Amino acid sequence: MRTPPSPPTVLLVEDHIAVRTLQRFLLQRVGMTVVECDDLADGERLLREFTPDMVVLDVNLPSGHGLSLLPLIDRTSTRVLVMSGMNQAHLARLSLRGADAFMPKPFEPSAFLTQIQELLPWPAAQ
Numbered sequence: 001m002r003t004p005p006s007p008p009t010v011l012l013v014e015d016h017i018a019v020r021t022l023q024r025f026l027l028q029r030v031g032m033t034v035v036e037c038d039d040l041a042d043g044e045r046l047l048r049e050f051t052p053d054m055v056v057l058d059v060n061l062p063s064g065h066g067l068s069l070l071p072l073i074d075r076t077s078t079r080v081l082v083m084s085g086m087n088q089a090h091l092a093r094l095s096l097r098g099a100d101a102f103m104p105k106p107f108e109p110s111a112f113l114t115q116i117q118e119l120l121p122w123p124a125a126q
Helices: 017-029 040-049 066-072 088-095 109-119
Strands: 009-013 033-037 054-058 079-084 101-104
Touching: 009 017, 009 040, 017 033, 017 109, 033 040, 040 066, 054 066, 054 109, 066 079, 079 109, 101 109
Parallel strands: 009 033, 009 054, 054 079, 079 101
Antiparallel strands: none
């Protein structure tokens, strides 16, 4: 008998509690494991402690630029979705420096889940 695959772990790095709460709710609703933080220092600490399957990364954090976490992410096993309310053209250029995809904020919940599923296919998320 095959055991079902374990749910993917997603690290949310987002300072806005309402956005982070919605992201967590959506991801947990499809069965994913969510770890979250609201600043760069906690993001750095968590990335040193474990390797998530995906990082959802806000660009503008109170403690600095979220993209500064990209060099700490093991890109052989972790996908990265960059999110921001900043100018989309500017961020599209920035996100090419090591992220898999960019999504503007505010976002539609269904579009967020679709993007996650495209980057991190998992049977329960369908």
